Amino acid sequence: MLKIDELKVSYGGIEAVKGVTFEVPERKIITLIGANGAGKSTTLRTIAGLVKPAHGRIHLQGEDITGLSPDRIVSKGITLVPEGRRVFPDLTVLENLKIGAYLRKDDLTDDLNWVYELFPRLKERSWQAAGTLSGGEQQMLAVGRALMSRPKIIMMDEPSLGLAPIVVKGIFDIIKEINKQGVTVLLIEQNANMALKIADIGYVLETGRITLSGTGRELLSNEAVKKAYLGT
């Protein structure tokens, strides 16, 4: 569905991503794992159009979407849940969700109900300012907000960042649920154990290059991965 070809990205002369090639098949959960500074976030930000690539192509269902502006990419069906949640703190939960659907002009009622069904907590708090939510609730809101654009692919940048283990588990259950309902998920995580457990395919990114790939299960039992990322 999504094809990344020889992607290279630099920030002011320093190459953060040095030729990454991978594929995201439809209706699967794909995860990129890697240490800090491996280029995971940059890869996602480039796919979302927030950063322009220096080299390489990105194709969505055969269509070249390299270098399009972020709003065009969202309307093509790729939405990013940014790192650190980044909800709009002074707006209400409902307003946050509506902004997620900003580019759509059709009726939102069905999607609002869908998001509220996935996250009943958000419905209870729909009048509350998003800044007053707990960390886990904010992450739910960030995911719900992205879902409001009806994405084909939802990309999540470190959804477990700074959350308690029990909350993280809840978030990962939701990711599986979203995927079951037909949304392709591209996930990057430092919590490699959790991510590989739910992933269909995993890629290991090291200093801007993909060094390993395989199904989630394969990578979980791979000795090198175990040593570097799973700590066992």
Add this chain to the structure above:
Amino acid sequence: MTLQKKDKTGALIGLAAAAAFLILVIVLENTLAPTSQLFVVLKKGAVYSLVAVSMNLLNGFTGLFSLGQAGFMLLGAYTYAILTVPVAVKDQVYYLFGGSAVKFSLPDLFGGLDTPVGLILGVILAILLGGCVAALFAWLIGLPVLRLKSDYLAIATLGFAEILRAIFQWQALGPVTNGANMITQIPTFNNFNITGPDGKVVLYLSAFFPLLIATLCIIVIVMLINSSYGRAFKAIREDEIAAEAMGINLPRHKMLSFCISSFFAGVGGALFAMFANNAQAKVYTSTMTYEILLIVVIGGIGSISGSCLATFLYVACSEWWLRFLDNKMVFTSTMQPKRIAFIVIFAVVVIGGAFLLIRRERKGPGRMWAEILTWIVALLLLGWLGYFIVTGSLNVPLMGTGFRMVVFSVVIMIVVLFFRQGIMGDKEFTDLFLRGKKAIGKEGAK
């Protein structure tokens, strides 16, 4: 859904309040003496509230800190003036330049200022064109400048406003702008008073007209803020990166907000020219922008009703309520009741004010410096009062020309130091009525 119901009730309350206010103005205007200072406050307040709300749209709702408001007002004022000087008096107004380069006048095109159609259509069209010219310039300047953020954007727009002021006083543009002279003889608010056949005014509408225009413009801005565009503006204010990731086109929306804000500043400028009876470049200084900024801050950044309320308070204080401070206050004897009353009121205000401020600090943030500052100021003022009592002076010391501005500045400093949220914070006055209902809505949602 409860959301739509709540929004509708809020909108209805707002509209009803605006309509009631406008009707009250018509009644007041036709019962009080037209020379009352109240009408100066209402007219200037109308102009300033519109400009303040337009600035709030940009600074408070989109989070773009721009200081170009006076420049856009200038553009609106000059466009209005150039297009409305009656053809018959153009040679007289532009006598230094041998007549105007603009050979027509909008009201004259529709039958002249003496006919209702010519007046209303001509003036309103000129006001709108003033807004459009301001918006056009905003677009041009926005192309390079909107790439900048916060302080840098403020400096760039401030510079732009100063350049405009210089250009409009340039002698070479005299046939259009009348150089450094003002453009006079333009239709003003007084033209909207309806006169009978004997030349006497039958119905005063001179304060109603600017208030009506300002109200309509503010309603448009409120509708914009409550639309999906308004939500996008607020999203940009809160988090640019997240807004961009959600598919909001940043350059386009920033430009939109900037142009709309400038449009209404231009309309405000045209109204200001009507208020001042002339268009004169040297009036639109950065001081004017700061005045507006002050109003926005005092009213509460991100609150439309706060901006409106603060405008009228500010204008009333500067033009009316604090005027008495500029005159010398002289008493006839030390035991004159007026003098004693002055002493008592002054002491009560100082002691009460200091008491309230200190209590507020102790209950709330508890800032040491704020408490000490309050003590110092209160003791100084009381010392000054003590000196006045002990010497048995009949003149209140210090009062005289310019003292008003000193007191005014001190009041503003107190507001900014102790009430940083402004009068309204980011709430609207309709929220006051809806507080009960909102709570019910919340329960219902569960």
